[in-house]
Amino acid sequence: MHYTFRYSTPLKVYTALCVMVLGLICYYAFRSSPWFMIVLYSWMIFISLLYSALSIPRSIEDDGETVALRRLLWSKRYSRTTYDISEVSDMELTKSYAIVGSAGYFCYSGLFYRSKMGFFNLVATEETGHYLRIQRKGGKRPLYIAYQPALSY
Numbered sequence: 001m002h003y004t005f006r007y008s009t010p011l012k013v014y015t016a017l018c019v020m021v022l023g024l025i026c027y028y029a030f031r032s033s034p035w036f037m038i039v040l041y042s043w044m045i046f047i048s049l050l051y052s053a054l055s056i057p058r059s060i061e062d063d064g065e066t067v068a069l070r071r072l073l074w075s076k077r078y079s080r081t082t083y084d085i086s087e088v089s090d091m092e093l094t095k096s097y098a099i100v101g102s103a104g105y106f107c108y109s110g111l112f113y114r115s116k117m118g119f120f121n122l123v124a125t126e127e128t129g130h131y132l133r134i135q136r137k138g139g140k141r142p143l144y145i146a147y148q149p150a151l152s153y
Contacts, residue, residue: 001062003147008126011107018105022049052106057123060132060147067132069123069145078134089130093122093144111141120144 022045029041054072061068067078067085078085093112099119101110108124124131124146135142 001060003060005057005059005107005125005147007107011125015106019049052102055109056106057109057125057145060145062132067134082136084133084135084137086133087130087149088133088144091129091131091144092127093120093124093131093146095127096120096122108146122146 026041026045030038033041056072057069058072059070061070065080067080067083069076069078093108093114096112096114096117098108099111099113101112101122102108108122110122111119112122113119119141121141121143123143126146128146128148130149131144131146133142133144
C-alpha cells in the first residue's frame with residue numbers, strides 16, 4: 001500500500017494565518033526590542049518554522065513487514081515484529097486537545113488527548129476518519145496516522 005497525503009483547505013488556511021501572525025509579531029518585536037531580544041526572537045521563529053515545515057508528512061508505505069512514514073527530509077519505519085499495526089475507522093481525532101505539537105500548523109502532529117482514549121500521538125493532514133494505529137508492543141501511547149484507503153494503491 002502507498003498513500004500520498006493530501007492537505008485540506010482548512011489546514012492550508014490555518015497555516016497561512018499562522019505564518020502571517022508570526023510575521024506581524026516579528027515586525028512589531030523587531031521595531032522596539034534590543035538587539036539580543038531580536039536575535040532570540042529570530043532563532044525561536046526560525047527553528048519553529050523550519051521544524052514545522054520539515055516535519056510535514058508526505059506518504060505512507062506498507063510492504064507487509066514494515067510501515068514507513070515519510071516526511072519531507074526523513075522517514076521512520078515501524079516493523080510489525082516490534083509494533084502492533086492495525087486499521088481503525090469511524091474516528092475523528094483532529095478535534096482532540098493538542099498537548100504538545102501542532103494542532104493544524106502545517107499538519108496535525110504531536111501529542112494529543114481525548115477523553116475515553118487518553119493520550120496518543122497523531123499525524124494527519126486532513127480528517128479522514130480512517131487511521132493506521134501503530135503501538136509498540138507493551139507500549140502505552142499509540143500513534144494514529146490518518147489516510148484514505150480509497151486513494152491508496
